[in-house]
Amino acid sequence: MFSSPESRLDQLDQVSRHIEAHQEEFVQTLKDWVAVESDSVQPLPRLRQEICRMMDMSADKLRRLGATVDTVDMGAQQLPDGQSLPIPPIILAELGNDPQKPTVCFYGHLDVQPAAKEDGWLTEPYTLTEVDGKLYGRGATDNKGPVLAWINAVSAFVALEQDLPVNVKFFLEGMEEAGSIALEGVLRREKDRFFSSVDHIVISDNLWLSRRKPALTYGTRGNSYFTVEVKCRDQDFHSGTFGGILHEPMADLVALLGSLVDSSGQILVPGIYDSVSPVTEEERAMYSAIDLDLGEYRNSTQVERFLFDTKEAVLMHLWRYPSLSIHGIEGAFDEAGAKTVIPGQVVGKFSIRLVPHMNASTVEKQVKRHLEDVFSRRNSSNRMAVSMVLGIAPWVADIKDNQYVAARRAIRTVFGTEPDMIRDGSTIPVAKIFQDVLQKSVMMFPLGAVDDGEHSQNEKINRWNYIEGSKVFAAFFLELATLHE
Template sequence: MNLWVLPSILLIIPTIHTFQYSKLAQYVDSHQEQYVETLRDWVAIESDSSNALKRSDLHQMMEIVAQKLRILGGSVQLVDIGQQELPDGQMLVLPKVVTAQFGNDPNKNTVCIYGHVDVQPAKLEDGWKTPPYNLTDIDGNLHGRGASDNKAPVLAWIHAVEAYHALRMELPVNVKFIIEGMEETGSNGLDSLVVAQRDTFFSDVDYIIISDCGWLSRRPALTYGTRGNCYFFAEVEGPKQDLHSGVYGGTLMEPMTDLIGILDTLITSSGKILIPGIMEAVAPLSDEEWKMYQDIQFDMDNYKTKIGVNHLMYNNKVDLLVHNWLYPTVSIHGIEGAFSDPGTKTVIPAKVTAKFSIRQVPNMDPAVVKKQVTDYLHAVFAKRKSPNKLKVTMVIGAKPWLADTKHPLYEAGKAAVRRVFDMDPDLIREGGTIPIARTFQDITGKGIIMIPIGGFDDGMHSQNEKISRYNYIEGTKLFIAYLNEVAQINKTRSI
């Protein structure tokens, strides 16, 4: 007879002995300079996935990741995921995805760690205080592009496995890695890989761990939700060419005026979204979450100082967090085709394209949002009675992700945080989007947790990105502790 243990009654049993953890932690402390130097080497590689001219750097980065895992004795593959087509029609080879496996004991839980080693663009003239690809230690903060997002977290997981290997200790779980090089530009090819390997690489995986996120404050956090993202282009086209505003101004309906007019109907100055149907689809806020957010460590004044403003949309912590995590937002990002260089130019653009996004939350469907936005903007545009042409396109439709905080993965996370930091973690959501989380959830059906080690002030995607030495080193210890905690989750198995 088959007897199945339901996930709802999975148990956590006592964790590893303090002595064993202490030995591993001591190893990490004694090797922290080596860890920093490895991060320095990784940051030095300009693995910008948005720049076709940097593609060779990306290929090099993936090879280095693979070699690092091979040295530890892992079974490593560099998986070809094909090519991408650039806007000019050029075909470019995508960086291979690194997969690795350490251990295959069927009696152990198997965790799969996801990460990426590509980065956002960075130039010194963008406002960096230090060369972005030269890791610089300033008062214990390690500055460099990709330091926090996501090279240090990937390395911290590798260091965790390495500590066991160096001390000749058996890993408490089987560990798999899947590391990609295109996350910052949409994870090209990764969805297809996950589908193709669902019944092979992922077949024995019990849980998936993502560490591509950060803390909310100085208190460690576990992340259980992210918003999705619907990204739109709204193009208004008029005359056949750009025109002189002195010669032609006042004689035609200008595309830029039409575009600004319809953009102004998306959202009010107080943040209310005006597109019919958007807010009606939002999942209601539970009393449990409302109460949970009361205890989250979050300083409104520090938040304002960090982003350089003196006034926010909301005056209390809970309202601000709820609107950043649980409600959709509209953001207008820019206008293509308009004059944006320094100086003056008296031109009427013939065609202009606005770029804006709507962050999605649970119960919202990208296909429905696409129709709502397209229908609404065309209706608004029709009222202007303009002879110009409007074209609305949704170019990204990433779904939100949400986990159950009562899952044993989160209990294991709490225990690991308590062991390393001697405090309980905040349970938080992310306002941003990590599409691969939903991909993993939908395709593999595995339990997922996000365990961040990045600081709240790391400046991911911004100038002067950094990770603190403290977060990097203690984060490595957290991952060591977590592997031991997740090993204690009773596997769902037939008897």
């Protein structure tokens, strides 16, 4: 498709100059999108209408680029209080169907977390506001900015009347922040139609590890979330009347939770590390190459001391080793002041972040066996019940896959540096769902800086990240096409 690297660079130069020249237009579009309060977390009719409006805006934007656009009716969501709310449609769009070109599909979401000025925002959350090159607004980095960066890259080729080097597809949803309701069903239905020609899937829904150095993400941890209930009776007790003559549920629960992890972060559940894949020398080299100032990172998190003293150890325990966190207790007195109550029943909540090759059902059995053993040794008359309420597998990609090679080359061309090859310690279920259901290559290609504040107050994307990110996606198209020649 391309006669020489020089012609490819010349084409990229033209596209990049177009993106640079039209950056105010691209920022204005982001401003228009941020202005839509597409909050999917709060189940309110007004907000669902806003998400649907956002989906319509994106579909119209893609049609004006010349894309074929289908909107998938997702039906309604039945809420526990009996009300029914529409599930926003999913957008399926495509430009090009040349069998000689690779086909790459971009997944993104256009819904956002709740935001209000009184929560601590310095600007109006649904008004994109630029301060010192930072574009503040809810959804700026998660995920409206990256979705638009991909569209900007495509639009530059279209505006210059240049042939798109790849076939491009879009899969855009509006319920990611609420758990991607019904998404997996759409993937299964479209596997042999919309996705049949797709070679690669790109997700840009996470962040760099740095403020200035780009990154590619090749793995995320899974999550097993547990509840452990200890019950004596439905009513609470007065400690002056009953203290000292019964097994207190809170004491039992504290002992159970305290048996899960030690002060060094080591999980104490027998067998939990048996399936964790060993660290390879290639991995060690990748961790050593990552650009992270541990002191600066510690200061930015306002933590006095981490459990580990080296960059490599900290990153490995964030990304490629399991961790156990205790999250809270239902039924306990947690208000200000003193109250001499003995809770009649309490529920503890904790989770284990899973890594390759851990299995959620195996972990469930190990945790239940361990807690039952600890509880039996207390000889308590209370009743205990353990439940795993969530079990999401980890995701890991092959960094030797063509799209990772193309993305690294594109980053090197646009940003002038090799990217950090990173994992993410959190759980991003959609990557694993795409990989498992479609059996396609999935890559996470973040654009946002580490301090973008997704989900928090004062979320932003830097203008530089947004505009250079649009260029790097264009470079990625060209590099991917070259690798498929």
